[in-house]
Amino acid sequence: MSKVVVITSGKGGVGKTTTSAAIASGLALRGHKTAVIDFDVGLRNLDLIMGCERRVVYDFVNVIQGDARLSQALIKDKQCENLYILPASQTRDKDALTEEGVEEVIDQLRQMDFEFIVCDSPAGIEHGAVMALTFADEAIITTNPEVSSVRDSDRIIGILQSKSRRAQKGDEPVKEHLLITRYSPRRVAEGEMLSYQDVQELLRIPLIGVIPESEAVLQASNQGMPAIHLKGSDVAEAYADVVARFLEEGSNEEVLAKRPLRFVDYEKPGLIKRIFGGK
Amino acid sequence: MSLLSLIFGEKKKTTAAIAKERLGLIITHEGGKSGQPGIDLKALQQELLDVISKYVHISKEDIKVELEKNANLEVLEVSITIPEAQPKTA
Numbered sequence: 349m350s351k352v353v354v355i356t357s358g359k360g361g362v363g364k365t366t367t368s369a370a371i372a373s374g375l376a377l378r379g380h381k382t383a384v385i386d387f388d389v390g391l392r393n394l395d396l397i398m399g400c401e402r403r404v405v406y407d408f409v410n411v412i413q414g415d416a417r418l419s420q421a422l423i424k425d426k427q428c429e430n431l432y433i434l435p436a437s438q439t440r441d442k443d444a445l446t447e448e449g450v451e452e453v454i455d456q457l458r459q460m461d462f463e464f465i466v467c468d469s470p471a472g473i474e475h476g477a478v479m480a481l482t483f484a485d486e487a488i489i490t491t492n493p494e495v496s497s498v499r500d501s502d503r504i505i506g507i508l509q510s511k512s513r514r515a516q517k518g519d520e521p522v523k524e525h526l527l528i529t530r531y532s533p534r535r536v537a538e539g540e541m542l543s544y545q546d547v548q549e550l551l552r553i554p555l556i557g558v559i560p561e562s563e564a565v566l567q568a569s570n571q572g573m574p575a576i577h578l579k580g581s582d583v584a585e586a587y588a589d590v591v592a593r594f595l596e597e598g599s600n601e602e603v604l605a606k607r608p609l610r611f612v613d614y615e616k617p618g619l620i621k622r623i624f625g626g627k
Numbered sequence: 628m629s630l631l632s633l634i635f636g637e638k639k640k641t642t643a644a645i646a647k648e649r650l651g652l653i654i655t656h657e658g659g660k661s662g663q664p665g666i667d668l669k670a671l672q673q674e675l676l677d678v679i680s681k682y683v684h685i686s687k688e689d690i691k692v693e694l695e696k697n698a699n700l701e702v703l704e705v706s707i708t709i710p711e712a713q714p715k716t717a
Binding site: 494495498499502536538539540541542543546550551 | 651
């Protein structure tokens with residue numbers, strides 16, 4: 349059985365594509381056959397983050413319009429054995445993503461025995477974002493601890509609960525996960541940033557992880573390498589934790605108890621560190 | 628900031644606390660699980676208008692009815708502006 353997972357947020361620039369690339373890679377690293385689809389027609393970027401931009405020949409829209417077969421458009425990831433990327437189209441209009449077309453592609457991926465189909469949503473609440481979440485079984489709501497991002501996440505949760513196929517058909521609702529990204533424990537300690545508890549309390553969906561703000565993310569995207577591959581970085585470890593929790597069975601409390609949050613506490617630098625500097 | 632609070636260092640609310648409070652007021656309005664299905668604000672407004680119109684000349688725009696939701700309580704706010712208080716001679 350394949351599982352369709354949408355990475356969504358409402359607001360742009362919060363880390364959806366970074367998260368899609370990291371989670372899809374993380375699932376593949378754990379041996380699961382995974383496909384990651386870029387739904388941002390017109391503004392494709394997942395290929396750049398995954399480092400396969402020069403190998404794009406056909407794209408999602410080509411497949412939907414019958415100009416290419418799905419197997420021709422899927423790009424095999426260079427780092428993970430079990431990972432394939434379906435890039436978005438760069439030029440054509442957004443309405444090219446028809447609901448029937450998207451469903452057909454997802455059904456084909458299911459038949460190809462993909463265990464996970466990760467949908468990287470565009471920002472906003474327009475057609476592309478709705479298409480990305482329509483077929484979701486689970487959703488990872490990516491949120492920054494910042495007012496506009498939290499409000500937009502609330503909006504997109506509402507859309508998920510009304511427009512997803514599961515909601516339309518009255519099936520069991522889409523399983524929602526809250527992922528907080530670009531988190532700065534120091535700023536939280538100083539009262540400058542909403543804490544992850546605050547955000548969770550406001551949005552009231554189960555927390556799957558907290559990704560710290562980090563310079564490593566830019567370093568990763570510069571090289572076209574998903575952040576989860578950056579050995580030894582806190583971001584890579586935090587994403588690996590998210591993937592592990594995602595695969596874990598049990599209630600949110602059990603999962604978090606088994607694999608507690610990391611990189612969320614701030615340690616005040618000691619006197620010596622403050623005098624002599626250092627990171 | 629006044630001189631006194633500068634000197635005595637009045638305890639200021641952190642900006643994060645302000646953010647949380649502001650979001651708390653808007654979020655449940657907008658989300659999927661929003662609203663209080665039991666209260667029909669439009670009907671309430673109309674009925675208030677009907678009653679008050681018996682005594683004062685006001686229009687619909689003068690009555691504002693809003694429902695604000697916090698984590699554990701809801702505030703129904705009704706504000707009625709009377710243009711130039713002119714009681715009806717009944």
